[in-house]
Amino acid sequence: MCDIIWCKKDVGGKPCDTVNYLDPYCFWNWKGNINCAECGAVYFIHMINGHMYKGPEDRPGEKPDTSPLYADKPLDGYKFITMGTEGRTRPFQCLPRHIYLGVPDMVKFSIRGKPLRGWRPQAPSAGIAGQFPFNWNIKKLAPEVWAEYQEKIAKGEVKDW
Amino acid sequence: MNDKKEWRTKYKNLIESPLEEQYGPKSKQELDEMKMPYEDFCKAVFAPGHEMGKPEALKGTRFMSTTMYIFTPHSCANLAELGAEVYKFEMPRMGDPMKHTSPFNEAYLYPLHDTRPMTGTGYGFTSANINEYYVSIDYHIEAMKEPFYRIVKMSDGLVECYRPGTFDRWKQSYRYLAEMNPRFIYVWGGGFGYGPKVFGGSYDILGQAHAGLASVTGMHEFMGGHCAKHSNWCIDWYSGTQITFGVLAAMHWRRKTGLGTMIEFSQVQAATRVLGHAAPLYGRFGIVRQRWGNWDTQLCVHGIILCGKSDYPDAINPQDKFEARYAMVSAFQDADFKALCEVIKKPDMYSKYIKHKDRVGAEAQVDIYATLEDWAKDKSRAEVVRILQNEGLLAEPVMNDREVYENPHYRTRGTLRWMDDPLFGDVLVQGTYSAGLMSKTPRRQVWIWRPVGADNVKFYHELLGYPISQVKEWYDKAWI
Numbered sequence: 337m338c339d340i341i342w343c344k345k346d347v348g349g350k351p352c353d354t355v356n357y358l359d360p361y362c363f364w365n366w367k368g369n370i371n372c373a374e375c376g377a378v379y380f381i382h383m384i385n386g387h388m389y390k391g392p393e394d395r396p397g398e399k400p401d402t403s404p405l406y407a408d409k410p411l412d413g414y415k416f417i418t419m420g421t422e423g424r425t426r427p428f429q430c431l432p433r434h435i436y437l438g439v440p441d442m443v444k445f446s447i448r449g450k451p452l453r454g455w456r457p458q459a460p461s462a463g464i465a466g467q468f469p470f471n472w473n474i475k476k477l478a479p480e481v482w483a484e485y486q487e488k489i490a491k492g493e494v495k496d497w
Numbered sequence: 498m499n500d501k502k503e504w505r506t507k508y509k510n511l512i513e514s515p516l517e518e519q520y521g522p523k524s525k526q527e528l529d530e531m532k533m534p535y536e537d538f539c540k541a542v543f544a545p546g547h548e549m550g551k552p553e554a555l556k557g558t559r560f561m562s563t564t565m566y567i568f569t570p571h572s573c574a575n576l577a578e579l580g581a582e583v584y585k586f587e588m589p590r591m592g593d594p595m596k597h598t599s600p601f602n603e604a605y606l607y608p609l610h611d612t613r614p615m616t617g618t619g620y621g622f623t624s625a626n627i628n629e630y631y632v633s634i635d636y637h638i639e640a641m642k643e644p645f646y647r648i649v650k651m652s653d654g655l656v657e658c659y660r661p662g663t664f665d666r667w668k669q670s671y672r673y674l675a676e677m678n679p680r681f682i683y684v685w686g687g688g689f690g691y692g693p694k695v696f697g698g699s700y701d702i703l704g705q706a707h708a709g710l711a712s713v714t715g716m717h718e719f720m721g722g723h724c725a726k727h728s729n730w731c732i733d734w735y736s737g738t739q740i741t742f743g744v745l746a747a748m749h750w751r752r753k754t755g756l757g758t759m760i761e762f763s764q765v766q767a768a769t770r771v772l773g774h775a776a777p778l779y780g781r782f783g784i785v786r787q788r789w790g791n792w793d794t795q796l797c798v799h800g801i802i803l804c805g806k807s808d809y810p811d812a813i814n815p816q817d818k819f820e821a822r823y824a825m826v827s828a829f830q831d832a833d834f835k836a837l838c839e840v841i842k843k844p845d846m847y848s849k850y851i852k853h854k855d856r857v858g859a860e861a862q863v864d865i866y867a868t869l870e871d872w873a874k875d876k877s878r879a880e881v882v883r884i885l886q887n888e889g890l891l892a893e894p895v896m897n898d899r900e901v902y903e904n905p906h907y908r909t910r911g912t913l914r915w916m917d918d919p920l921f922g923d924v925l926v927q928g929t930y931s932a933g934l935m936s937k938t939p940r941r942q943v944w945i946w947r948p949v950g951a952d953n954v955k956f957y958h959e960l961l962g963y964p965i966s967q968v969k970e971w972y973d974k975a976w977i
Binding site: 364365385442443445446447448450451452453454455456457458462463464465466467468469470471472474496497 | 590603605606607608610611612614615617633718719721903908915917918919920921922923924925944947948949950951952953954955957965968969971972977
């Protein structure tokens with residue numbers, strides 16, 4: 337974290353008391369307006385090499401250029417305003433997408449639709465002293481994957497590239 | 498008739514010399530090849546996808562790989578891709594530690610070993626151990642010395658990566674093995690080698706750091722950057738390849754003298770070679786080289802610029818959506834720089850930096866690249882590249898893996914290709930076929946890797962002649 341903006345704006349008679357964390361990836365060398373993740377107040381900052389060269393200055397009525405990545409209310413029992421909260425914090429660019437589920441994704445076909453033979457658990461078919469054959473026949477090893485592969489071929493889902 | 502006689506006398510040597518010593522094509526096929534356009538000639542002689550029908554340069558060579566991770570294994574993979582019979586020796590039931598790495602998600606291929614059905618080999622292992630036979634052996638054990646020495650007597654050489662002196666302590670260093678096989682080529686590859694830091698181990702990042710390479714890589718601090726290592730263990734891959742050169746030279750030397758060699762290869766030492774002019778520069782002026790990010794200290798304009806818009810603004814993948822914004826631009830010759838300044842409508846910039854000497858200085862570069870990025874801020878990467886290429890300037894997009902995969906240039910040359918691994922099925926590979934094309938004896942990838950001890954029977958029983966009962970006994974004791 338290169339710096340923070342501790343917002344102390346008055347919101348409904350109480351101070352906002354939100355810490356907006358300024359991450360170095362975005363703000364190390366940065367100039368512009370940024371919103372408070374809680375009350376939406378806009379601040380101008382100018383950072384050079386991770387140091388707050390100018391600001392934070394109030395810019396009421398102006399639009400924010402970006403939002404903090406993460407904000408929190410440490411004096412208020414922690415609210416964890418995490419990244420990507422709509423309209424408040426900036427989404428993290430590497431936010432897990434639909435294919436990253438956080439659980440092992442046991443892929444049985446490559447992106448061009450042909451079968452892989454490396455999923456688990458595998459049938460124990462090693463020979464003497466852990467020996468393995470050179471070729472594994474997918475048809476015998478996993479008939480259900482073979483059947484699925486035939487369906488894919490019929491549907492035209494198997495491509496060369 | 499007379500002419501013919503004269504002609505025969507004049508070219509007597511040529512006519513009487515064997516066909517292979519004469520100039521010109523030797524067969525109809527060669528005649529056709531000579532008539533072909535160069536492009537077709539290359540397609541015919543390299544024929545990507547038809548490597549398997551051609552001979553292997555190193556066929557008949559047998560090498561031992563007692564290696565781990567990427568650096569030393571890669572030196573043997575190079576040999577195996579060129580046709581050598583390479584045996585990879587691993588610890589029983591565990592294998593090379595590199596097998597237990599994987600980038601993310603479930604990038605593993607199962608199985609690892611029949612006793613560990615829920616453990617796989619990670620994609621991190623890819624390209625470092627191609628086409629090798631997998632043997633498990635615990636050569637700490639006295640009883641296992643015999644098969645180890647037996648294979649030494651039958652092999653051309655060995656690559657190991659243990660701490661210096663470890664194999665000597667185990668009575669299997671060059672001093673011991675050369676007594677058994679004087680033709681043996683022995684390679685130690687590791688971190689520092691003999692010297693004050695003899696016990697220092699190494700990783701790629703350590704090599705890059707200790708050799709001074711990381712200090713000249715990455716953005717300068719005034720650009721908001723830090724020293725950087727190259728992301729993909731390039732010094733591991735590079736050092737492994739340098740060992741292969743050493744092995745091939747040693748084999749050539751052995752043909753002439755009949756004697757083996759010991760190669761002692763320090764990774765931190767190897768990484769200093771890529772520092773270019775750093776040492777002479779320091780030696781002459783006392784100047785310590787600094788890093789200069791995506792620009793170039795010796796040429797300007799010759800760097801990577803950030804464009805304002807992505808080529809794929811609607812993509813889901815952030816690498817496409819946000820990162821497809823960088824373009825490589827080169828216009829360091831005066832005429833090219835003039836053309837570049839005209840394209841970006843800054844003719845005054847050309848008059849300011851008319852000579853290369855004027856624009857290669859640090860302040861000038863900051864000014865020039867800032868102007869270029871200012872021009873590119875409302876354009877996409879593709880637009881920038883197209884505009885510059887149309888003006889005859891050198892510009893290319895900084896591509897990501899997906900774009901490399903879809904690039905027709907690589908597909909035509911077979912650089913990146915799908916292979917049906919006999920054990921693991923459909924795999925996309927890029928390593929083997931990236932390393933230069935050879936018309937007569939090309940590299941090839943037959944399998945990506947095999948499970949731990951997969952070739953134990955082939956090795957202990959078929960090659961060394963131990964009875965199956967003995968092999969089973971060793972296996973039950975977990976010695977193999």
